[in-house]
């Protein structure tokens with residue numbers, strides 16, 4: 352095994368040094384070594400990939416569909432995505448040049464931020480949030496500006512946005528994610544519209560990560576692109592809606608001129624997504640079987656959400672009811688103070704339930720924990736029993 356030459360160690364990308372080590376996967380990894388641990392840590396659906404999607408991938412392999420696809424993805428898939436965006440959200444995108452298929456929404460985040468960030472650029476991020484936005488912004492030499500939304504029930508209001516813009520008038524982009532990871536909170540149509548009105552008066556590029564858009568429990572999902580399509584890149588994908596995290600299919604939709612650099616950067620990084628995974632995604636986004644599969648999973652998630660929210664409230668957690676995704680962001684009971692890292696560590700070690708400390712998700716997350724309910728009802732029942740024992744012992 353080669354040892355790394357000492358002299359090259361200070362030649363790495365300096366921006367890496369700005370990243371805070373640890374985080375969700377590290378906490379999950381540490382917790383995994385605790386005997387008997389129940390993990391409510393990751394945003395990983397517990398469902399299998401629906402049969403029609405699996406069959407489409409198998410057919411693709413058997414048909415020797417094994418060559419470089421067009422950079423933006425197969426036309427079949429872009430057409431299926433255009434259909435999905437129109438059918439679910441009444442958004443119109445031209446499959447020819449307004450949609451790019453990415454390797455998960457993760458690559459979509461990287462490609463879209465790469466297209467707008469020059470070193471030193473400020474990117475506004477509504478927090479608490481999925482930490483990857485901050486990480487990628489920093490790697491690209493940009494500066495994330497966190498907007499703490501915790502005192503507005505985790506909704507970015509036009510007033511809050513304006514007050515941040517007064518201090519950061521040159522900010523280039525705004526990242527929004529709803530339904531939200533980690534809060535599960537989503538925006539009503541009126542909230543989206545009001546925010547969009549405020550953004551319209553700016554030249555902010557909006558990166559709208561709507562990966563959980565299919566998992567809204569009451570009422571429809573309203574994309575911010577319905578109001579300000581000309582300055583919005585919508586990110587989405589099959590990972591959460593169709594339990595296809597391992598297939599790595601995401602997409603970006605946006606106006607043509609904005610999509611040009613995004614698509615170019617995407618193609619330079621990965622060439623294209625893989626053929627069998629794209630074939631599966633055609634079934635996910637373009638067929639009734641794909642739509643029905645999501646609805647079934649959504650029903651199960653909703654039952655789990657209701658069960659866990661009730662159980663946690665009874666134990667003294669304070670919760671803004673999550674209307675989407677599969678997370679609950681719970682304020683830890685008052686007797687435990689505000690140290691979410693200590694609470695989550697003690698709960699893992701003593702109560703044998705792993706949840707993610709809220710402060711990992713940026714400003715406004717302190718004193719909270721994120722609980723993922725993308726796991727079976729039996730597991731959730733046992734987890735709530737363990738949490739109750741842990742809390743009652745500490746009382």
Ligand SMILES: Cc1ncc(COP(=O)(O)O)c(C=O)c1O
Pocket residue numbers: 394454455456457458481528531532560562588589590596599600601
């Ligand atoms: C808000 C958000 N965006 C993007 C992703 C990544 O999605 P993908 O698996 O499609 O890369 C996740 C995964 O947890 C997420 O929570």
